[in-house]
Amino acid sequence: MPSEDEGELFGSSVKVLHSYRHLAEVNWQSLNDHPLTALPWDAWFVLKCSLAFAEKVIARKCSQEASAMIIEPKLIMLEDVKASEKVQTFIRLSDEQMEAIGYTEHGFRHVSLVAHNARRLLQELGFNDRQPELAAIAGYLHDVGNMISRIMHSKTGAVIALNLLLELGMSPDEAGAVAAAIGNHDEQEGGAIISPITAAVVIADKADVHRSRVRNPNMAAFDIHDRINYAAQQALLSVNPRERTITLDLTIDLSIGSVFEYFEIFMSRMLFSRKAAEFLGCRYRLVINGVPML
Numbered sequence: 378m379p380s381e382d383e384g385e386l387f388g389s390s391v392k393v394l395h396s397y398r399h400l401a402e403v404n405w406q407s408l409n410d411h412p413l414t415a416l417p418w419d420a421w422f423v424l425k426c427s428l429a430f431a432e433k434v435i436a437r438k439c440s441q442e443a444s445a446m447i448i449e450p451k452l453i454m455l456e457d458v459k460a461s462e463k464v465q466t467f468i469r470l471s472d473e474q475m476e477a478i479g480y481t482e483h484g485f486r487h488v489s490l491v492a493h494n495a496r497r498l499l500q501e502l503g504f505n506d507r508q509p510e511l512a513a514i515a516g517y518l519h520d521v522g523n524m525i526s527r528i529m530h531s532k533t534g535a536v537i538a539l540n541l542l543l544e545l546g547m548s549p550d551e552a553g554a555v556a557a558a559i560g561n562h563d564e565q566e567g568g569a570i571i572s573p574i575t576a577a578v579v580i581a582d583k584a585d586v587h588r589s590r591v592r593n594p595n596m597a598a599f600d601i602h603d604r605i606n607y608a609a610q611q612a613l614l615s616v617n618p619r620e621r622t623i624t625l626d627l628t629i630d631l632s633i634g635s636v637f638e639y640f641e642i643f644m645s646r647m648l649f650s651r652k653a654a655e656f657l658g659c660r661y662r663l664v665i666n667g668v669p670m671l
């Protein structure tokens with residue numbers, strides 16, 4: 378009887394092994410049909426053993442091929458997400474739609490900054506598991522729903538991100554957590570702070586107030602959003618893990634936009650950021666031109 382290693386020589390796939398078994402069966406049958414065929418008993422024995430061996434190898438091969446078909450979840454990093462052509466295309470299309478409806482920049486600059494700050498925030502607060510990386514991924518994908526429509530973009534974005542991440546091989550648990558953070562990142566679309574990942578994305582997203590986001594080249598045609606973003610010369614997000622504070626330090630050119638106007642359009646964002654900070658066990662501080670506001 379051949380050894381199992383020898384058996385491997387009969388073929389590397391189940392299909393080949395099945396044909397091997399078929400041949401063995403045919404041989405066995407022909408011996409039964411012609412019992413007078415002058416074959417010694419040991420030859421009969423070898424054929425019978427070959428048939429049994431074929432069954433055994435086929436069973437083992439089947440289980441190997443079946444287990445190969447179960448896709449093992451991968452540890453997906455932000456770099457893997459960035460390398461996806463689909464992700465790059467969807468972010469570009471999202472920003473194009475925002476431009477078409479007159480919104481500030483929501484493209485690679487914005488999402489890269491949100492990803493960077495969301496990860497940094499959790500790292501500096503002592504999260505040393507997968508959550509900082511998942512927050513970075515959620516930050517990078519958080520506005521991808523704008524590709525479909527600005528309205529309910531957090532919800533459509535969550536579904537798009539879920540599909541993209543599962544396709545990349547992320548585990549359902551992690552992909553679900555990222556999708557939930559994206560689905561909850563907008564306070565005007567019913568968002569709620571449900572996890573550290575969500576909290577980090579919300580704080581990082583709302584902190585991106587900067588003149589580089591304004592696309593309108595005509596200052597005379599600025600709306601209040603353009604003006605306040607353009608007035609923001611610097612926006613620094615910092616964490617003090619010992620004091621458990623998260624501070625957004627803004628430098629605003631008051632000749633372009635007033636502090637009052639800033640609060641007029643960003644009040645709900647600031648309150649949402651405060652909730653997010655509290656979820657992380659921190660106090661949210663807003664400092665404008667060196668003066669503490671919150």
Ligand SMILES: [Fe+2]
Pocket residue numbers: 519520530562563
């Ligand atoms: Fe958004």
Ligand SMILES: [Fe+2]
Pocket residue numbers: 483487519520582
């Ligand atoms: Fe955003």
